[in-house]
Amino acid sequence: MDRLTEMEAFATVVDQGGFTDAAKKMGISKSAVSKHVSSLEARLGARLLNRTTRRVSPTEIGLAYYDCARRVLTSAGEADALVTSMQGAPSGALRISVTKDFGVNHLSPVLGRFLAEYPAVTVSMDLTNRHVELVSEGFDVAVRMGAPADGSLLTQELTRTTRRMVASPSYFQRHGRPQKIDDLSDHRLLHYSDQIGGHAWRLIAPSGEVRQVRTGGALSVNDGQSLLNAAISGLGIAYLPGFLYAKALQDGMVEDVIPALPMDEVGIFATYPPGRFTQPKVRAFVDFLTEAFAEKGPGFH
Template identity: 40%
Template sequence: MDRIDAMRAFVTVVNEGSFTRAAQRLELSPQLVSKYVSQLEQHLGARLLNRTTRKIHLTEAGARYHQRAQAVLGEIEDMESQLGDLQAQARGRLRISAPVSFAIRHLAPLLRDFQQAHPAVDIDLQLNDRKVDIVEEGFDVALRIGRLKSSSLIARRVAPVRLVMCAAPAYLARHGTPRRPEDLKAHRYLHYSYMDPSGREPVFRWLQARTPGHGELVSNNGDVLVAAAIAGAGIVLQPTFLCGAAIQAGQLAVILPEYEPEPMALYAVYAHRRLLPSKVRGFVDFLDGYFGNPPYWDRFG
């Protein structure tokens, strides 16, 4: 028995809902597909399917095996596609969606280097902080920051994204440096309106517990808030890819580092793994490790 063929036959039967349709998809006879599944069950020592004259039903063991088998077959297809890509030059127009501030600060050198390595690829970069629909809006790949929820999209982790709380030394000299989260109640917070404050970290809870005063500053752009913090307007909680350079230059000082929120990540997200175009695979692979480990914006001590 070829285990991969048997695994593929089983997964196709489940996905198609019948042996007949699976045989048509695999261009095999229904008898051979049935034989493959039976041999797989014998090899595993477990029944994977309950068969009736009209329907097939997954057993508990079958459901678990189906999930893992799909992942294994996907990895095999991915590996074979990568080998095939070695024979094909990346070319064509690559449509990329990326967050505004991250792209402005960090993408230009990467895109330059990528096009030097892949001169036949044209790039159409669209900046937007909203979550675009990759398929509906015609993007090849989207860069997203956060903690991704499970979906049908494929996501490749590119780099960690740290969130730090910081303020200008002059502001801290005037108003004092918070030593505990509850000290934040007495401070002016520069609020990022896209930030979800419902997280479990203590720093988020204490920010919510503040008594808002006059002159609060709220914005949906992190660059504005970082600039305001540098000018001494208050305390800001932002990713280090925005505020790391200011911290390194001494324009901002990190406060409450022991309460730093759990890191998020930068992901490259694309619609599917199978038959992935060389231009997309080339770009996603190029992202891997490009920003360093740790990323260069985190090297402020």
């Protein structure tokens, strides 16, 4: 016989105070309840119930076993309920963290479609460029440029973009145009103030060598659009993702600083905490973002 069914029959007899009421509770015959309990006692080699013509009560061993059995049955019920809920319609509060540039320019415009498709979900979006601890800070999903360093997180690449240095024609007129990476030390650079690793740019030399360029700058700000605006106005050179600079480049408001340099391509990822089950609201949101950005490519805008 099924061990869990035996435990359930025994625990129900104790709860109901007899076989007749236990049978009604379980929706089976009294004889079936009795067989389940007898099988359990035989398997354990112990008498769990004191049976008289008037009442049924657990023995000392039976009472101890009842406490353990009830915990097991409660856990089994919770496990069943968890799986049922995981397969249900997405609902509840979804807390997401996203970088400011991507959140303002590309995630915010598509959120309306997600909320219309899943009306039982509410979204709280935190715009920040800093690294967040998903579990300890209570975030369900984070959207970041570059794969996360924490390999324990689940990751889905949404799209890819490029990064390159841009500056305005007026800047080049006043300060000249750098010809190689080493020339940047003589120029006015515009930096993200909250960039991980400080004021360092990851540039690829024509040889394919990756260079980490660390230089001071004329301006530091924690917003990419502000850096682009500063570059357009001629304040200096900005190193930005394609989804920010693409239109300004197309319109001639900025130019590629060193065209000979290969562009750095980077992935944009959705990350979320690991677990045996992914909540429906999280799965729905990640799937939505994957579809929404599936046709975007490097330098998208």
